[in-house]
Amino acid sequence: MGFNLSGIAINKNFEADFDYLQEKLGWNLEKQSEIDFETASSNWKDEGICDVYFSEQGTLLFISMDRCTESFSIENQNVLTFALSETSMAFNIIYTENCIEKRSIMQVEDHRMHDEGEKLAVESTSEDPSEIIWNQMGVVLGKPFWDIAPDAKATRYIFSISKTQLKKEAKSTKSEITVPKDGKITYESESDQGSIKTKKQAPNPIKTPATEKKWWEFWK
Numbered sequence: 009m010g011f012n013l014s015g016i017a018i019n020k021n022f023e024a025d026f027d028y029l030q031e032k033l034g035w036n037l038e039k040q041s042e043i044d045f046e047t048a049s050s051n052w053k054d055e056g057i058c059d060v061y062f063s064e065q066g067t068l069l070f071i072s073m074d075r076c077t078e079s080f081s082i083e084n085q086n087v088l089t090f091a092l093s094e095t096s097m098a099f100n101i102i103y104t105e106n107c108i109e110k111r112s113i114m115q116v117e118d119h120r121m122h123d124e125g126e127k128l129a130v131e132s133t134s135e136d137p138s139e140i141i142w143n144q145m146g147v148v149l150g151k152p153f154w155d156i157a158p159d160a161k162a163t164r165y166i167f168s169i170s171k172t173q174l175k176k177e178a179k180s181t182k183s184e185i186t187v188p189k190d191g192k193i194t195y196e197s198e199s200d201q202g203s204i205k206t207k208k209q210a211p212n213p214i215k216t217p218a219t220e221k222k223w224w225e226f227w228k
Contacts, residue, residue: 010094066149
């Protein structure tokens, strides 16, 4: 089946400053349990889960592939955002230094769909995207991925909604989509200022989650 991993590698151990790291990433995480590295690095990380491993000089966070479509960066740090699916042969690489994007690659099978920035030093030995990810991850963490013991300590967190996010959602307009028998999609919205509800016909067809493809399936 191959490896199907995604996450973020940072060249600093944030174990003692984990709240600061969450703030910089814009996350709010809730600790669940202690796990081992083998579990943390298992394939296909579920949405809502963040498994964290700290090396001597780095931090490795395993998150879902959908979260790895954007670039993450932290002041004065080197950050590798990666998504590697050997099952689908899809790869995404974004590398930043001190909040400046230095390298980005998106490749599907043998087609390099996106290729920007100066080549990394690890690319001198291999242009294979999976090798670039493994090797650059080792550079950022200060040790190769393969040297991390399966029973090494890791921690499982879940993404939770902060009080600030809850307030924003409470203030936002509430909408309810309905599909009547005539097939015309309408939605009912409730304004923030009162309880007046208006029903309108949606201007464009709305895709349901079942019809939307994940980023690594867009070429199908």
